[in-house]
Amino acid sequence: MEGLEKAIEQIKENMPKLDLRENEPMRSHCSFKVGGEVRAFAVPGDLFEMSKVMFYLHMNGVSPLTLGKCTNVIFPDEGLDIMVISTENLRKLRLGETENTIYAEAGVSLAKLAQFARDNGLSGLEFASGIPGSVGGGVLMNAGAYGGEMKDVVESVVVYYVPTQALTEVKGSDCGFEYRRSAFEKINCAIMGAVFKLTPDDPEAIGARMKEMNEKRTASQPLDMPSAGSAFKRPVGGYAAALIDQCGLRGYRHGGAAVSEKHCGFVVNLGGATCADVLALCDEVRAVVKEKTGYDLEKEIRVVKA
Numbered sequence: 001m002e003g004l005e006k007a008i009e010q011i012k013e014n015m016p017k018l019d020l021r022e023n024e025p026m027r028s029h030c031s032f033k034v035g036g037e038v039r040a041f042a043v044p045g046d047l048f049e050m051s052k053v054m055f056y057l058h059m060n061g062v063s064p065l066t067l068g069k070c071t072n073v074i075f076p077d078e079g080l081d082i083m084v085i086s087t088e089n090l091r092k093l094r095l096g097e098t099e100n101t102i103y104a105e106a107g108v109s110l111a112k113l114a115q116f117a118r119d120n121g122l123s124g125l126e127f128a129s130g131i132p133g134s135v136g137g138g139v140l141m142n143a144g145a146y147g148g149e150m151k152d153v154v155e156s157v158v159v160y161y162v163p164t165q166a167l168t169e170v171k172g173s174d175c176g177f178e179y180r181r182s183a184f185e186k187i188n189c190a191i192m193g194a195v196f197k198l199t200p201d202d203p204e205a206i207g208a209r210m211k212e213m214n215e216k217r218t219a220s221q222p223l224d225m226p227s228a229g230s231a232f233k234r235p236v237g238g239y240a241a242a243l244i245d246q247c248g249l250r251g252y253r254h255g256g257a258a259v260s261e262k263h264c265g266f267v268v269n270l271g272g273a274t275c276a277d278v279l280a281l282c283d284e285v286r287a288v289v290k291e292k293t294g295y296d297l298e299k300e301i302r303v304v305k306a
Helices: 002-014 047-059 110-119 126-130 134-138 203-220 240-246 273-292
Strands: 019-025 035-044 065-067 080-086 093-095 101-103 154-161 168-173 189-197 227-230 257-259 266-270
Touching: 002 019, 002 035, 002 047, 002 080, 047 154, 065 110, 080 227, 093 110, 101 110, 110 126, 110 134, 110 203, 126 203, 126 240, 134 189, 240 273, 266 273
Parallel strands: 035 080, 065 080
Antiparallel strands: 019 035, 093 101, 101 189, 154 168, 154 189, 227 266, 257 266
8 A cells, every 4th residue: 555655654753762563463462362464553652642643544545543552453364555553552541530430542451440449439330350451442432341331431532533634532322332333433543541430439349350350261261272352242142151051062173273162152263363364263153143143243353455
């Protein structure tokens, strides 16, 4: 892509201190440990650097792809001619300007956010304490667990709106939150941070709830193996893991990818899996579940495309 190459040259010339990696293997960044190279991988040090990178991309007609911890995303094996902007250095975390709120930048891990809330006697983020993602990705996909979702606690979201090259604050009620979805997926923007509205409570009681949830997670999920969390969304009227197990697919494998023996809702990398293995396995599982139960499972794992 001519525009991307021009943008890369301009960024290198005008931002010599930026952490910019060319032909970066995404298997090194994704929790599934699969995926080929991307043309460039930028790690801005703060919001200002991030906005500058986006400016050069926009001026050359290139749309940015911003990612956090890559815990729910996989890249194709053949690689992509794109630039990925990592939010991993956007880690500012503080109490908000209004009562019982917290502001967190996009790169803050959900676990750290939940711990910060607990330490400050604020309840509502206990469900997020074991989710292995970051604020940006959590908001984008309305992450949730154990009955809680981001939509329950997000007061507002700060986004960089690419067409106008400006920061904009979006009210939680305008974020279009649905099950594992938000309006930001359809808008040309990057999530920079969010404000969370919480409820005062005793830190010990909050910690006890977090401990209980994380013990359940450790006991039931294959956290010791590379995966992208739940492979399928919960279908209306059923549970993906139960349906997959019911169809006799526990441990089913394709190449180096397999349905977890511990939790059938997870697809895991047994070692040496490729993106193609993961996608083929998901398709095979979906086909069997559809044939035997009538349920049409939808992938929760997101595949990056050009």
